Amino acid sequence: MFPPTTGNNVVLLEGAKNAHQAWYELVEQANYHLHLLFYIWCDDKVGRTLRDQLIVKAQQGVSVRVLYDAVGSFDLPNDFFEALIHAGGKVAKFLPVTLLRAPLLNFRNHRKLLIADGHAAYTGGINVGDEYLAWQDIGITLSGAGVNQLQEVFVEDWFYCTGEELTDADYFCRYDLHHTVSDTATCSVIASGPDQHFNATREMVFLTITQARSRLWIATPYFIPDEALLLALRTAVYRGVDVRILVPRDSDSRLCQRASRAYYTELLEAGVLINEYRGMLHAKATLIDNQGVLIGSANLDSRSFKLNFELSAVLSSESLCRQLQAWYEGLLASSDRVFRSDLDRVGYGDRMVISLAHLLSPLL
Structure with a gap:
């Protein structure tokens, strides 16, 4: 980083x-x-x-x-x-x-x-x-x-x-920061990969979750968190953080989608809001409070945290955060919120498929 x-x-x-x-x-x-x-x-x-x-x-x-x-x-x-x-x-x-x-x-x-x-x-x-x-x-x-x-x-x-x-x-390039007339956004680039002992992307995602104080809105196409990230998401809600997760309903990877749904129950019970966008959502972005933004190539899954070389940017800019908030809210208007009662209506066959996908999640 x-x-x-x-x-x-x-x-x-x-x-x-x-x-x-x-x-x-x-x-x-x-x-x-x-x-x-x-x-x-x-x-x-x-x-x-x-x-x-x-x-x-x-x-x-x-x-x-x-x-x-x-x-x-x-x-x-x-x-x-x-x-x-x-x-x-x-x-x-x-x-x-x-x-x-x-x-x-x-x-x-x-x-x-x-x-x-x-x-x-x-x-x-x-x-x-x-x-x-x-x-x-x-x-x-x-x-x-x-x-x-x-x-x-x-x-x-x-x-x-x-x-x-x-x-x-x-x-x-050399940049004279005293004469910068554009938006003064703070930027830190994160490059991670399997060559790192501690994956920089996963470390930053964990840090953003644990440091958020008012808002944590996550958009990701593939949501397969490990136990530490699940705990961090739940405890963020306990601190009073508005935690939302936006994933695609019509994913290009049905296996990853079903693996994601295996985590819904414990997150919904903790108070995390989950929405499924009616279409394919490929964006990887997180809003942190009122000025923090994380945008890049990394998904929230084991492949991005362990197997792939990824690139992300951590940005601090109130104007960028407002733009991303408007984008996120626009997608929510075309999404379906997931409720605990929805999971109770899932059939036995689908439950078996979800369970099997969950077993494979470390490989996805």
């Missing part, structure tokens, strides 16, 4: 369409270098549009580097980036899997990141693909000292995959 930086400007991107537009603008404005890291890159309209824009920038002399996960983008054609490479761009896969490296199916780079000239960046939960246009998701663009922290994450991942050292000071 990086130390907090001040003087950052943060823009909330509600929905994949706004995120895609932000990507295109960041790429268009770049004059020196573009660094992109995504878990999933699809061979579809969005994927080809972003690739073709990168080809144009590479032809203009901009240094372009693309890193994508070999498993997340497993169906991407081998020649997809051929024209970009021919134009001078550099492309790498994160941990390609072979028969001799099958265990690496688990250690995936789930991060989403786009950096332009070291001055501005995107991060969040949205991958490169058309599918996300139909889902509820969010991301942020960031300018300010926090971009240097995101750049460090990319530099380390790129070096691991390619051996190329990006140590030139031109990849990083």
Whole structure:
């Protein structure tokens, strides 16, 4: 976890369409270098549009580097980036899997990141693909000292995959905080992965739950907490914190959805409010009190806490918090609240499926 930086400007991107537009603008404005890291890159309209824009920038002399996960983008054609490479761009896969490296199916780079000239960046939960246009998701663009922290994450991942050292000071920016005229958001970047003895993302999630004093609103597509996080959520309610959990009703992973429902009973009995959004919710965000925000790529499950390389940003900004609150409340209006009585009406067959999914939850 990086130390907090001040003087950052943060823009909330509600929905994949706004995120895609932000990507295109960041790429268009770049004059020196573009660094992109995504878990999933699809061979579809969005994927080809972003690739073709990168080809144009590479032809203009901009240094372009693309890193994508070999498993997340497993169906991407081998020649997809051929024209970009021919134009001078550099492309790498994160941990390609072979028969001799099958265990690496688990250690995936789930991060989403786009950096332009070291001055501005995107991060969040949205991958490169058309599918996300139909889902509820969010991301942020960031300018300010926090971009240097995101750049460090990319530099380390790129070096691991390619051996190329990006140590030139031109990849990083100096920010005169005394003359920052934009929103003074505080930002601290969290990069975590299975290489850490104590997972930084899980530690931060636990800290936000235990430190919340008035509000803790969580949105996550996959909700499979461990015992410590369950205890922290329950005791937050006992302290008088307004604890809410928003998950999708129409999940793209039925197994994860059923595993999530195994935790409903004890949380509802403790006073946690649970809502299921009528659609697919892919956003990973948490509101903490009146100015704290946690946004990134990490889900609230064992895979994000133990097996994946994740990237999140802890932000302190009252204006950002208000925007995220409005977004969250808008989703609640299209959600169904879960009550204890709903669980009593679940049939025996569904209960068995939920129990089985719960047994598998450490692997999900």
